[in-house]
Amino acid sequence: MPPARWNRLLLPSCLAFALAATATRAADADAVEGPAAAVPAAYTVKVEAPAALKDAIEREVGIVRWQTFTGMTDDLLDRLAREAVDETRNLVAAEGWFSPKIDVTIDRTTSPPTVTLSVVPGEPTRIASVKIDVTGPAKTDVPAGTDAIARIEREWGLPVGATFTQARWSTAKEAAVAALTAIPYAGAKIAHSEAYIDPERRAADLSVEIASGPAYRFGRIAVTGLARYPESLVRNFNTIEPGTPYDERELLNFVRRLNASGYFASAQAALDTDTQAADATVKVAVIEAPPKRLEGGLGYSTDVEFRGNVSYRDVNLDGRGLQMLIEGRLETKIQSASARFTQPPNDAHWIGAYSAGAERTDIEGLITRTLTVGTRWHTVEERNERALSATYYLDEQQPSGEEWQRSHAVYAEVERYWRRTDSLIAPTTGWMASLQGGGGIPGVSTRGFGRVIGRFASWHPLTPKDDLEFRAQAGAVLAESSDGIPSALLFRTGGDTTVRGYAFESLGVQSGDTVLPGRYYAVFNAEATHWIREAWGIAAFVDAGNATDTLSDTHLALGYGLGLRVRSPLGPFRVDLAYGQDVHKVRLHLSVGLTF
Numbered sequence: 001m002p003p004a005r006w007n008r009l010l011l012p013s014c015l016a017f018a019l020a021a022t023a024t025r026a027a028d029a030d031a032v033e034g035p036a037a038a039v040p041a042a043y044t045v046k047v048e049a050p051a052a053l054k055d056a057i058e059r060e061v062g063i064v065r066w067q068t069f070t071g072m073t074d075d076l077l078d079r080l081a082r083e084a085v086d087e088t089r090n091l092v093a094a095e096g097w098f099s100p101k102i103d104v105t106i107d108r109t110t111s112p113p114t115v116t117l118s119v120v121p122g123e124p125t126r127i128a129s130v131k132i133d134v135t136g137p138a139k140t141d142v143p144a145g146t147d148a149i150a151r152i153e154r155e156w157g158l159p160v161g162a163t164f165t166q167a168r169w170s171t172a173k174e175a176a177v178a179a180l181t182a183i184p185y186a187g188a189k190i191a192h193s194e195a196y197i198d199p200e201r202r203a204a205d206l207s208v209e210i211a212s213g214p215a216y217r218f219g220r221i222a223v224t225g226l227a228r229y230p231e232s233l234v235r236n237f238n239t240i241e242p243g244t245p246y247d248e249r250e251l252l253n254f255v256r257r258l259n260a261s262g263y264f265a266s267a268q269a270a271l272d273t274d275t276q277a278a279d280a281t282v283k284v285a286v287i288e289a290p291p292k293r294l295e296g297g298l299g300y301s302t303d304v305e306f307r308g309n310v311s312y313r314d315v316n317l318d319g320r321g322l323q324m325l326i327e328g329r330l331e332t333k334i335q336s337a338s339a340r341f342t343q344p345p346n347d348a349h350w351i352g353a354y355s356a357g358a359e360r361t362d363i364e365g366l367i368t369r370t371l372t373v374g375t376r377w378h379t380v381e382e383r384n385e386r387a388l389s390a391t392y393y394l395d396e397q398q399p400s401g402e403e404w405q406r407s408h409a410v411y412a413e414v415e416r417y418w419r420r421t422d423s424l425i426a427p428t429t430g431w432m433a434s435l436q437g438g439g440g441i442p443g444v445s446t447r448g449f450g451r452v453i454g455r456f457a458s459w460h461p462l463t464p465k466d467d468l469e470f471r472a473q474a475g476a477v478l479a480e481s482s483d484g485i486p487s488a489l490l491f492r493t494g495g496d497t498t499v500r501g502y503a504f505e506s507l508g509v510q511s512g513d514t515v516l517p518g519r520y521y522a523v524f525n526a527e528a529t530h531w532i533r534e535a536w537g538i539a540a541f542v543d544a545g546n547a548t549d550t551l552s553d554t555h556l557a558l559g560y561g562l563g564l565r566v567r568s569p570l571g572p573f574r575v576d577l578a579y580g581q582d583v584h585k586v587r588l589h590l591s592v593g594l595t596f
Contacts, residue, residue, distance in 0.1 A: 053095060132152060186248075293313045296310040449485055
């Protein structure tokens with residue numbers, strides 16, 4: 001090997017060894033002598049480069065990092081300066097500049113010497129061509145494979161004309177493979193990739209070959225980490241039928257249910273691509289959560305004002321996964337206590353709950369006292385959720401200055417939900433709808449009646465930073481009058497999550513100084529949000545709604561305003577300032593999360 005080649009290989013290694021050895025001696029001296037004053041700089045470095053590169057240069061280039069090296073000599077400094085050129089060239093190339101002008105000078109007339117590292121990156125390298133080739137069964141699999149390939153080509157992260165960087169190149173390849181691994185081709189991988197850089201043309205020609213591998217289908221579930229609960233508890237949260245083509249979204253839904261169940265502190269699941277593709281094993285690993293938990297808190301809400309709550313939960317009351325929740329809430333306008341017992345899902349993927357509660361409210365001149373005892377059963381599948389419930393209501397209400405009025409009802413209800421969004425907690429695209437229908441059973445209720453509620457919401461992204469949200473909901477109690485119907489089954493509206501600009505449940509049937517609940521209600525919301533940063537943005541909104549006892553008296557109260565939006569793990573956090581047109585007042589509203 002030529003001597004020059006040996007020098008290029010040995011000099012950096014020898015220099016690194018010398019620096020490390022001296023640094024070790026300095027560290028040993030400090031250990032013996034104890035803490036010392038800050039080590040003076042052997043030289044100072046001035047980096048002249050665009051802001052997009054300067055931080056990386058100061059963090060990665062050796063001549064910057066060794067300024068306080070106590071064993072520095074002129075020879076070592078010269079070697080660091082020579083190496084800085086290649087180090088900087090490699091670093092700048094990773095950011096898309098392959099023809100930079102780099103200059104390192106040392107001014108030894110200053111004390112300490114001054115090193116100037118100057119970088120003129122020149123024109124960035126841009127993508128001239130892109131070739132993406134997917135091989136294997138996915139190429140002819142219609143529509144799953146062909147749709148994924150079309151999406152890879154459509155959403156490729158480095159299109160023609162974009163600036164090439166090593167980070168974007170890696171991210172684009174990862175996203176392309178992920179588009180296949182999210183569907184039946186869970187074993188897809190990069191077979192070959194090349195980024196051909198022409199520094200003279202400042203152009204990059206990209207080529208990627210992705211081998212799809214075989215199409216996978218869900219097989220058996222293998223669970224690890226269980227001590228208290230049987231495997232059937234985990235399996236019954238899963239709604240994926242064996243033999244179904246693999247879909248990452250289905251697996252994520254399964255994991256989300258496990259994590260939200262209360263039984264586990266952590267749950268993870270992955271398809272085992274080393275097993276037979278036609279019957280691939282799903283590996284589920286769980287960490288069980290402590291079964292008992294006592295919680296309490298204090299807070300403030302613009303709807304119910306000051307609030308305090310305490311709850312006790314035991315998710316394994318009987319040793320077989322029966323959950324118990326006892327909760328008490330003390331708020332300015334609402335006070336309540338309840339107990340609920342929830343069974344783990346059965347083999348048909350239904351969860352049953354039994355509850356009893358007492359609640360007192362004092363809102364807009366109406367005092368209510370309600371006792372409830374009931375049961376509700378619902379499916380674990382949220383996107384097409386079904387629910388059945390039966391509840392006994394014993395209700396008393398006292399309008400301001402009037403006598404107490406008592407009613408009771410055995411109320412049975414059927415519910416159906418459709419959720420077609422990218423996220424159930426914080427959706428950005430898609431829609432949700434629900435329909436509830438039920439009635440008070442004659443003979444065991446003060447009076448027989450029917451009740452129906454419909455709701456709809458949709459999310460529409462306009463640009464990466466702008467989106468629209470629409471909501472509509474309406475309900476009706478089918479009876480000749482509201483007399484004899486428990487207040488909890490009638491309607492009032494207004495407040496943080498319905499019609500902003502109005503107090504909580506202040507929209508209803510006006511009777512003197514009291515707002516009574518009515519047999520009908522409707523609420524409509526429209527909101528536009530501009531995201532200034534990834535996590536927060538500003539919104540403009542218009543709300544309209546009301547509750548009434550007769551359709552001929554329908555009047556929609558209007559509210560509108562501006563708000564702040566912050567993305568959080570619990571869903572969107574909202575701070576709204578709204579003007580209620582009917583009351584000519586501005587109100588502050590705070591809310592978090594999505595209830596649908």
